[in-house]
Amino acid sequence: MKSNLIKAVKSLAIFILILFIADRAIGYFIEKLYFKQKTGDLYQTTYAIKQAKQKILIFGASRAMHQYVPDILEQKLHKSVYNLGRDGRNMIYHYTVFSQVLTYSHPDLIIIDVLPNEYSWKTRKEGEDGMISALLPYIDYPEVKADIGQIRRSDIILSGIFKTYAYNSNLAQIFGYNFGVLTASKNKKGYEPLYGTKLTVADLLAPGLINMPEMNEEARNYFKAFLNKAKENNIKVCVVVSPVLPVIGSKNCISDMRRITEGYGFKFYDFSKTGAFADNSLYYDQFHLNDKGATDFTGDLADTLLAK
Amino acid sequence: MLFNSFEFIAFFTIIALIYYLLPKSLQWIWLLIGSIFFYMYSQLALIIIPLSIIIITYLCGYYIEKSAVEKRKKYIYLAGIIANISFLLLLKYFNFFSLTLTSIFNSVNTAFFKSAEQTNHPFLLNLAVPLGISYITFQAMGYLIEVYRGTHPAEKNFGHFITYLLFFPKIVAGPVERAHHFLPQIKTGKSFDYDTIVLGLRLMLWGFFKKLVIADRLELYNSSVLDNYSHHNSITLAFTAVLCAIQLYADFSGYTDIALGLAKVLGFDLTPNFNRPFFSKSITEFWRKWHISLSKWFLDYVYTGVTISLRDWGKWSPIFALNITFILLGLWHGPNWTFVIFGMLQGLALTLEFLTRKSRKKLREKLPVAVNTLVGVFITFGYFCFSLIFFRANSVKQALTIIGKIFQASKGSIFIGSVSTMFYAIIGVTILFITEYFQENHPKFLLINNRHRIVRHATYVTLILLIILFGVFNESQFIYFKF
Amino acid sequence: MEKADALRKVQEIFIDILDNDDIVLTYNSSANDVDEWDSLNHIQLVVAIEKAFKIRFTSQEIQRWKNVGEMLDCIIAKNA
Numbered sequence: 001m002k003s004n005l006i007k008a009v010k011s012l013a014i015f016i017l018i019l020f021i022a023d024r025a026i027g028y029f030i031e032k033l034y035f036k037q038k039t040g041d042l043y044q045t046t047y048a049i050k051q052a053k054q055k056i057l058i059f060g061a062s063r064a065m066h067q068y069v070p071d072i073l074e075q076k077l078h079k080s081v082y083n084l085g086r087d088g089r090n091m092i093y094h095y096t097v098f099s100q101v102l103t104y105s106h107p108d109l110i111i112i113d114v115l116p117n118e119y120s121w122k123t124r125k126e127g128e129d130g131m132i133s134a135l136l137p138y139i140d141y142p143e144v145k146a147d148i149g150q151i152r153r154s155d156i157i158l159s160g161i162f163k164t165y166a167y168n169s170n171l172a173q174i175f176g177y178n179f180g181v182l183t184a185s186k187n188k189k190g191y192e193p194l195y196g197t198k199l200t201v202a203d204l205l206a207p208g209l210i211n212m213p214e215m216n217e218e219a220r221n222y223f224k225a226f227l228n229k230a231k232e233n234n235i236k237v238c239v240v241v242s243p244v245l246p247v248i249g250s251k252n253c254i255s256d257m258r259r260i261t262e263g264y265g266f267k268f269y270d271f272s273k274t275g276a277f278a279d280n281s282l283y284y285d286q287f288h289l290n291d292k293g294a295t296d297f298t299g300d301l302a303d304t305l306l307a308k
Numbered sequence: 309m310l311f312n313s314f315e316f317i318a319f320f321t322i323i324a325l326i327y328y329l330l331p332k333s334l335q336w337i338w339l340l341i342g343s344i345f346f347y348m349y350s351q352l353a354l355i356i357i358p359l360s361i362i363i364i365t366y367l368c369g370y371y372i373e374k375s376a377v378e379k380r381k382k383y384i385y386l387a388g389i390i391a392n393i394s395f396l397l398l399l400k401y402f403n404f405f406s407l408t409l410t411s412i413f414n415s416v417n418t419a420f421f422k423s424a425e426q427t428n429h430p431f432l433l434n435l436a437v438p439l440g441i442s443y444i445t446f447q448a449m450g451y452l453i454e455v456y457r458g459t460h461p462a463e464k465n466f467g468h469f470i471t472y473l474l475f476f477p478k479i480v481a482g483p484v485e486r487a488h489h490f491l492p493q494i495k496t497g498k499s500f501d502y503d504t505i506v507l508g509l510r511l512m513l514w515g516f517f518k519k520l521v522i523a524d525r526l527e528l529y530n531s532s533v534l535d536n537y538s539h540h541n542s543i544t545l546a547f548t549a550v551l552c553a554i555q556l557y558a559d560f561s562g563y564t565d566i567a568l569g570l571a572k573v574l575g576f577d578l579t580p581n582f583n584r585p586f587f588s589k590s591i592t593e594f595w596r597k598w599h600i601s602l603s604k605w606f607l608d609y610v611y612t613g614v615t616i617s618l619r620d621w622g623k624w625s626p627i628f629a630l631n632i633t634f635i636l637l638g639l640w641h642g643p644n645w646t647f648v649i650f651g652m653l654q655g656l657a658l659t660l661e662f663l664t665r666k667s668r669k670k671l672r673e674k675l676p677v678a679v680n681t682l683v684g685v686f687i688t689f690g691y692f693c694f695s696l697i698f699f700r701a702n703s704v705k706q707a708l709t710i711i712g713k714i715f716q717a718s719k720g721s722i723f724i725g726s727v728s729t730m731f732y733a734i735i736g737v738t739i740l741f742i743t744e745y746f747q748e749n750h751p752k753f754l755l756i757n758n759r760h761r762i763v764r765h766a767t768y769v770t771l772i773l774l775i776i777l778f779g780v781f782n783e784s785q786f787i788y789f790k791f
Numbered sequence: 792m793e794k795a796d797a798l799r800k801v802q803e804i805f806i807d808i809l810d811n812d813d814i815v816l817t818y819n820s821s822a823n824d825v826d827e828w829d830s831l832n833h834i835q836l837v838v839a840i841e842k843a844f845k846i847r848f849t850s851q852e853i854q855r856w857k858n859v860g861e862m863l864d865c866i867i868a869k870n871a
Contacts, residue, residue, distance in 0.1 A: 015765055169732065
């Protein structure tokens with residue numbers, strides 16, 4: 001029994017030592033590569049966390065990233081603009097990124113792109129997972145750490161134990177972008193244009209793809225919290241529903257979002273029913289405008305902003 | 309409480325530490341307390357159901373052995389079996405039978421009496437299915453059969469008997485443990501043995517790798533295709549069917565390795581459930597290597613009985629018994645016609661193999677071994693993937709639509725979805741394949757069980773880092789938990 | 792009847808039914824030792840043995856055998 005225990009402790013110690021060294025070594029190597037990236041999804045977050053000092057910032061998911069052209073806004077509004085949209089993230093992510101931006105900058109205007117079904121998109125765990133996996137590499141920033149800790153303490157602990165944990169499921173991208181296997185489409189101040197169209201007839205017939213089966217209070221609260229934070233910091237916000245193909249279902253939360261936004265004294269623009277964007281050739285797929293559509297839409301948005 | 313959750317890791321650490329500090333005579337009581345806690349943590353009040361099953365089975369076993377009159381033995385035995393089956397049917401299958409009967413009744417009504425307006429609505433019960441009910445009742449029935457046959461003595465110690473059926477590493481999804489294998493193990497105290505514990509932890513590590521890196525990653529792809537199956541072309545659907553088979557294997561064998569590993573850390577041996585099934589050269593061989601504890605149960609308690617009592621039917625006796633057995637084995641998975649068809653497809657393949665076994669043997673003798681193996685493995689795997697379409701689909705209609713689309717050979721390239729998902733899945737599956745290939749063909753070549761400590765430690769560290777870097781940490785359920 | 796004689800006779804039945812001339816049975820042989828002897832063929836062996844020895848086993852008897860020796864004991868007991 002006794003010799004057994006000594007053997008166990010010794011072996012365990014060796015094992016933990018090897019594991020610790022291997023994890024740190026690989027972890028630091030991946031970290032280096034991670035922050036070396038200059039394109040792609042992950043870089044979009046790095047930029048937002050560290051250096052988004054432009055006067056106008058655009059927040060949102062892929063429908064922000066692919067549909068708002070900063071160059072056009074800059075031309076018309078004569079202010080610096082950056083698009084911080086990131087694919088597949090909802091308000092939980094945007095809220096934390098916004099808090100972090102406020103630690104080093106004070107923008108004049110925030111544009112938030114929301115989905116017609118924002119409250120039921122990537123709800124609960126899905127949204128939280130998206131936020132945590134995107135922001136774990138920035139755990140050293142106090143705002144980020146606090147927000148992740150509020151959602152899931154265990155991930156803070158895990159990433160403390162294992163240096164590699166923060167890069168879970170990101171290795172393919174990190175290596176891909178660093179060694180030229182993957183090439184991101186040209187990133188123009190955060191805007192990633194999509195060219196042409198891959199819409200099919202079946203896509204156009206699909207009914208009600210953007211629908212709202214359930215209402216999620218959590219998403220709604222984060223939306224409010226975002227606006228509240230802007231209000232506290234005297235930053236103007238405009239909330240935008242960008243154009244959608246007629247695949248939108250009957251249930252959505254546009255009117256509720258409008259009420260909330262206007263309650264804070266901010267502007268709310270709904271482009272989802274604008275006839276000018278009913279043309280299929282302006283869309284890349286069911287959910288995103290292509291470069292031509294994005295250019296038209298950003299122009300319209302800039303004019304709207306100027307008019308008011 | 310899922311095995312891949314933080315609560316469980318904390319729970320198990322406490323259980324294992326105190327377990328080895330306790331005097332040997334008290335260890336089983338601690339396991340019993342732990343098992344009851346584990347059960348009630350997920351389903352507080354429902355524990356009353358497994359407890360009732362256990363009490364009834366215990367009493368029946370006791371009185372079967374005690375009574376001297378053969379007829380009485382038989383009645384008690386039948387009462388025990390019927391009680392178990394009733395629990396299972398009522399809790400898991402009631403709505404299925406109610407729906408089926410009503411729809412038969414309605415169609416008869418429409419066909420013969422033309423009273424289409426007066427359709428009857430099925431009477432449905434809204435019951436929660438207790439955790440592991442299929443596994444508990446099957447182990448209980450196996451025990452009763454053994455006691456009745458006189459091949460296993462009735463258990464006298466009620467506490468040991470509850471621990472046998474509620475033992476938390478195996479309660480939710482097996483293995484289906486036999487009384488003669490498990491009960492003696494409760495009766496001996498376990499002392500802390502470093503090597504056994506390491507063996508258990510290794511099994512768990514490999515199980516977690518299969519679950520988190522392979523199964524849960526493949527699930528992301530498979531569900532993204534199957535949720536929109538009507539939008540995908542034949543090659544994509546065929547590819548998904550193959551990936552579903554690999555996912556199911558990684559998921560269930562991963563679960564089983566974890567269960568066996570947990571038990572091993574506590575000094576218990578459970579029955580292995582898998583023996584590299586995808587290297588089987590026939591469906592017959594496959595079912596000796598896939599979900600072994602369940603297929604062995606059906607073989608011993610259903611198939612054998614049926615063949616013996618029908619043995620005057622000549623070769624129709626095993627054929628009939630096979631098909632009945634596999635339909636029941638299919639239905640065991642749940643109240644859905646998809647599982648019945650899954651079972652029928654197995655029965656069909658086994659029947660064909662049984663009828664052609666002599667001609668296939670002659671053919672094999674004429675061909676080189678490599679060709680035999682390759683063709684056999686390929687056909688077996690392909691057929692199993694095909695039958696799994698029914699297993700995975702939500703309804704027969706959906707399965708038939710998918711199969712129809714696969715064989716329509718529609719044009720178009722394969723759908724990849726997320727490149728990185730595919731990349732991680734390929735890494736995981738490749739490691740699994742290489743490992744099993746070596747286990748199958750070069751059993752002396754070892755990594756995780758290597759006798760050099762450096763190789764072993766390097767393997768552990770690699771597996772752990774692979775899990776951390778490529779695992780999917782969304783605490784998803786094991787597929788077999790729902791059966 | 793001698794147990795050894797019975798073994799020889801049973802072995803011939805095995806060779807015939809399982810279609811393999813190399814089968815050599817001992818009292819300790821079980822299904823694990825003979826390749827073709829599986830659950831599918833088992834019942835055909837039982838039926839052939841019943842015919843050859845002109846006896847009839849009960850289900851319980853068949854299910855209790857653990858090896859060839861136990862089966863032979865059962866055959867001899869029935870023939871006595």
